[in-house]
Amino acid sequence: MAEFDCEETKALVHEYLHNELETEDQRDITTHLALCDSCEEEYDLEVNLNKALTRSCDEEPPHQLAQKVLNYIRQSQSN
Numbered sequence: 001m002a003e004f005d006c007e008e009t010k011a012l013v014h015e016y017l018h019n020e021l022e023t024e025d026q027r028d029i030t031t032h033l034a035l036c037d038s039c040e041e042e043y044d045l046e047v048n049l050n051k052a053l054t055r056s057c058d059e060e061p062p063h064q065l066a067q068k069v070l071n072y073i074r075q076s077q078s079n
């Protein structure tokens with residue numbers, strides 16, 4: 001049985017949001033997000049980022065770009 005720690009959950013939150021994980025992994029991350037405020041925050045961030053990106057262009061942006069923007073948001077939040 002797979003269990004995710006915070007690091008793994010945060011690394012997979014993008015895939016989770018886009019339903020790119022195995023059903024079992026999706027379920028485990030759902031459980032983790034429900035129990036973990038820190039990861040839930042990360043998930044909310046990803047959701048908001050996704051909304052912002054889909055607003056600005058109809059096609060899903062390349063993964064790398066999304067990651068870049070996400071890193072930028074993280075940096076600006078930690079300062």
Ligand SMILES: [Zn+2]
Pocket residue numbers: 005006007009032036037038039
């Ligand atoms: Zn967590």
